[in-house]
Amino acid sequence: MAAGPTGRCAPRGPTVIEDPDRRNAKGRQRHRGGPRKFSQSAPSKRARRGDPARLTAFRVLRAVALDDAYANLVLPTEIRRAKLDKRDAAFATELTYGTLRAQGTYDAILRQNVDRDLEKLDPAVLNALRLGTHQLLAMRVDDHAAVNETVALVRDQIGAGPSGLVNAVLRKVGARTLPEWVQQLGADLGELEALALRHAHPPWIVRALRQSLKLHGYPEQLVRLLEADNAAPDVHLVGLPTSDQHSGADALDAAVASGAVRSELIDGAAVYSGGDIGRLSGVRESVLRVQDIGSQWVARALAEPAVSPGEKWLDLCAGPGGKAALLASLAAEHGGHLTANEPAPHRAELVRKALAAVSTDSWSVRTGDGRSIGDLEESYDRIIVDAPCTGLGALRRRPESRWRRQPSDLAQLTVLQAELLDAAVEALTADGLLAYVTCSPHPAETLVQVEDALSRHPELELLDAYKPMEDLALPAGRELLRKRPTAPGITAARCVQLWPHIHGTDAMFFALFRKEAP
Numbered sequence: 195m196a197a198g199p200t201g202r203c204a205p206r207g208p209t210v211i212e213d214p215d216r217r218n219a220k221g222r223q224r225h226r227g228g229p230r231k232f233s234q235s236a237p238s239k240r241a242r243r244g245d246p247a248r249l250t251a252f253r254v255l256r257a258v259a260l261d262d263a264y265a266n267l268v269l270p271t272e273i274r275r276a277k278l279d280k281r282d283a284a285f286a287t288e289l290t291y292g293t294l295r296a297q298g299t300y301d302a303i304l305r306q307n308v309d310r311d312l313e314k315l316d317p318a319v320l321n322a323l324r325l326g327t328h329q330l331l332a333m334r335v336d337d338h339a340a341v342n343e344t345v346a347l348v349r350d351q352i353g354a355g356p357s358g359l360v361n362a363v364l365r366k367v368g369a370r371t372l373p374e375w376v377q378q379l380g381a382d383l384g385e386l387e388a389l390a391l392r393h394a395h396p397p398w399i400v401r402a403l404r405q406s407l408k409l410h411g412y413p414e415q416l417v418r419l420l421e422a423d424n425a426a427p428d429v430h431l432v433g434l435p436t437s438d439q440h441s442g443a444d445a446l447d448a449a450v451a452s453g454a455v456r457s458e459l460i461d462g463a464a465v466y467s468g469g470d471i472g473r474l475s476g477v478r479e480s481v482l483r484v485q486d487i488g489s490q491w492v493a494r495a496l497a498e499p500a501v502s503p504g505e506k507w508l509d510l511c512a513g514p515g516g517k518a519a520l521l522a523s524l525a526a527e528h529g530g531h532l533t534a535n536e537p538a539p540h541r542a543e544l545v546r547k548a549l550a551a552v553s554t555d556s557w558s559v560r561t562g563d564g565r566s567i568g569d570l571e572e573s574y575d576r577i578i579v580d581a582p583c584t585g586l587g588a589l590r591r592r593p594e595s596r597w598r599r600q601p602s603d604l605a606q607l608t609v610l611q612a613e614l615l616d617a618a619v620e621a622l623t624a625d626g627l628l629a630y631v632t633c634s635p636h637p638a639e640t641l642v643q644v645e646d647a648l649s650r651h652p653e654l655e656l657l658d659a660y661k662p663m664e665d666l667a668l669p670a671g672r673e674l675l676r677k678r679p680t681a682p683g684i685t686a687a688r689c690v691q692l693w694p695h696i697h698g699t700d701a702m703f704f705a706l707f708r709k710e711a712p
């Protein structure tokens with residue numbers, strides 16, 4: 195994907211994978227003994243082994259479905275395990291991510307073509323059908339290759355039994371294009387449900403995104419947002435401002451010399467599409483890190499309003515440590531100290547690793563429930579509550595998450611978010627600053643939380659969160675923040691909501707409070 199210097203990503207269609215060396219124009223892997231001849235009518239006579247790239251995608255889908263695994267974590271392991279070369283790895287990646295993203299739409303199509311409930315199918319067979327459907331409808335893979343290779347995969351991995359069913363269903367799926375299927379299935383749906391089907395989002399998420407866009411002044415941009423959710427995100431880099439051993443700024447300069455493009459939104463950030471970031475200098479030392487520019491922007495915004503030397507800061511929900519690393523590094527510049535709190539021990543360990551480059555005088559990690567932070571009898575000058583949330587702002591990064599998340603998750607999460615905010619208010623010094631951040635634009639997790647917190651805590655004043663974001667932004671970043679809801683007194687006019695299709699970042703929400711002196 196073209197990476198603009200602003201970090202914005204242009205929406206794109208399904209990835210086209212073409213490999214003249216290893217895959218022919220039909221998406222089949224070439225065989226040394228010349229092209230294979232597949233029987234047109236007898237699946238039992240066809241290839242018995244699936245090709246390694248498709249097998250890799252199949253294995254990831256299985257781990258996601260059966261073990262609740264995250265595709266972005268499992269896929270690299272499976273690619274290494276299968277020893278895929280670069281091109282096959284790209285094919286497996288597009289196949290995996292594309293299939294997972296569009297799963298709901300593909301299931302709607304499959305329901306039309308399978309003579310029983312999908313829930314009654316062997317999950318492995320259903321996954322194979324989804325993989326075949328993605329190849330048929332969204333990748334430039336020839337129909338025969340898509341069907342034959344999927345049938346071969348099924349024979350190899352599941353057995354000969356279901357291969358006939360898979361063959362028959364995929365032939366029916368391939369009889370129409372994706373727009374034709376969407377048009378046919380959408381004809382009986384309401385406008386929102388049809389949009390959800392077309393852009394492969396669950397309707398409840400489309401409803402929430404539509405509401406949030408409206409509240410933040412972008413009522414007409416729903417389709418652009420849904421398209422951006424379906425595009426692969428750019429990799430963003432941060433150079434930590436302060437470090438014990440190495441300079442993050444130097445590492446960022448070196449990354450730029452290696453093809454990264456400096457962000458036009460904020461300093462200290464870059465966009466990289468050069469592949470393996472492990473090769474960049476400073477990554478091993480943790481001074482150059484992968485971090486969404488939206489996350490960098492909100493973390494820096496908390497550290498923007500006049501910092502006094504020796505301040506005490508708290509990151510209440512720190513794992514895996516992205517914002518904590520940046521905040522600790524900024525605190526170190528002012529002789530301050532960051533406490534990074536995280537209840538999950540393995541995530542607390544990740545926080546320690548993330549902070550490794552920053553002077554140990556400047557941070558400590560606490561492993562505990564953020565709701566009990568008041569037990570420490572410490573108070574903090576600045577606190578960030580980067581709350582556990584539905585993650586609807588990062589759908590681009592976690593292809594399976596939109597189908598895994600349920601509206602019922604909100605009930606539990608919003609209670610936890612409110613309790614964490616209460617604990618943070620208690621632990622905040624008089625005149626201290628509190629940032630409330632989510633990687634979700636859902637109104638129940640964002641504006642409603644802010645309004646509820648204000649009504650529970652009259653001592654809180656809602657500051658204009660745009661101000662520190664603008665103060666630290668470069669001209670292009672400032673320009674993108676220019677538009678905001680203007681009606682006086684509305685909460686949304688003081689809270690920043692970033693968007694993938696506008697800012698090229700995750701949809702981070704940022705509210706900033708001050709606790710008034712009693």
Ligand SMILES: C[S@@+](CC[C@H](N)C(=O)[O-])C[C@H]1O[C@@H](n2cnc3c(N)ncnc32)[C@H](O)[C@@H]1O
Nearest residue numbers: 510511512513514515516517563564580581582
């Ligand atoms: C959105 S993530 C934070 C991301 C992190 N700030 C970063 O930038 O890398 C939310 C974190 O909150 C943690 N969490 C969950 N329940 C919590 C609780 N009761 N108290 C504090 N943190 C909690 C989760 O384990 C998760 O690591």
